[in-house]
Amino acid sequence: MESIDEKLAGRVDHYIEALFAPQDAVLAENLKNAERAGLPSISVSPNEGKLLYLLAKISGARRIFEIGTLSGYSTTWLARALPPGGKLITLEVDPRHAEVARKNLALAGLDGQVEVRLGNAAETMRQMAASGESPFDLVFIDADKPLYVEYLRLALELTRSGSLILADNLIRGGRVLEAAPGDPNARGAKDFNEALAADPRLESIILPIYRDKLDGLSITRVK
Numbered sequence: 001m002e003s004i005d006e007k008l009a010g011r012v013d014h015y016i017e018a019l020f021a022p023q024d025a026v027l028a029e030n031l032k033n034a035e036r037a038g039l040p041s042i043s044v045s046p047n048e049g050k051l052l053y054l055l056a057k058i059s060g061a062r063r064i065f066e067i068g069t070l071s072g073y074s075t076t077w078l079a080r081a082l083p084p085g086g087k088l089i090t091l092e093v094d095p096r097h098a099e100v101a102r103k104n105l106a107l108a109g110l111d112g113q114v115e116v117r118l119g120n121a122a123e124t125m126r127q128m129a130a131s132g133e134s135p136f137d138l139v140f141i142d143a144d145k146p147l148y149v150e151y152l153r154l155a156l157e158l159t160r161s162g163s164l165i166l167a168d169n170l171i172r173g174g175r176v177l178e179a180a181p182g183d184p185n186a187r188g189a190k191d192f193n194e195a196l197a198a199d200p201r202l203e204s205i206i207l208p209i210y211r212d213k214l215d216g217l218s219i220t221r222v223k
């Protein structure tokens with residue numbers, strides 16, 4: 001595949017970060033605790049975190065739902081956008097990740113507004129839909145990519161007209177351009193992108209995001 005000017009793209013990403021998403025003590029501590037606990041460094045970048053924050057804030061989201069917590073880094077960006085009395089529920093299947101995230105969110109002073117729910121996301125979402133959970137204003141999908149299409153289907157049962165659905169990692173270094181990606185994560189992202197584009201209930205776009213490689217975030221409004 002052709003390459004982009006990775007050095008320039010990286011410098012531009014850091015230029016934007018220094019201006020608009022400078023590191024603060026809470027976010028730095030979050031990533032340090034994640035690293036200490038041996039969690040993979042696959043959190044959203046500071047710039048993508050700021051974008052999530054702005055989308056939540058601009059849309060006035062009071063109820064936010066996240067699939068895939070890891071150390072609670074993206075959770076922190078999203079929860080900081082909540083108004084007083086707002087709530088965020090985040091799902092995590094790995095108890096070690098959930099434990100690190102709970103500690104991080106308490107250190108961030110966000111444990112009153114954020115609930116880390118341990119369990120398999122699809123199963124938990126089915127239960128939430130069946131038990132008549134109030135609709136969420138914003139859903140952020142960022143867990144196992146092969147299940148993204150299913151998460152989209154379930155997210156539509158947990159949202160309302162006007163809700164935002166966001167999903168991470170949809171370009172995968174350009175591997176979604178392959179006709180039949182061998183990488184299961186790229187395959188999952190490609191299937192998701194096509195499901196998103198074809199769904200008449202949704203209006204969407206994917207924003208390319210560059211960090212260490214090219215990836216993308218989808219932004220969807222439920223009609």
Ligand code: SAH
Pocket residue numbers: 042043044067068069070071072073074075091092093094097119120121122142143144
């Ligand atoms: N949103 C985080 C990164 C999440 S990484 C951030 O940007 O800061 C993906 C997370 O999804 C991992 O912690 C992984 O354990 C979790 N995950 C994977 N499969 C899952 C499943 N089936 N249900 C719930 N969580 C899952």
Ligand code: DHB
Pocket residue numbers: 042043044142143168169
């Ligand atoms: C990767 C990155 C992510 O943001 C994620 O949620 C999962 C995996 C990765 O680069 O492998």
Ligand code: MG
Pocket residue numbers: 042043044142168169
């Ligand atoms: Mg991600």
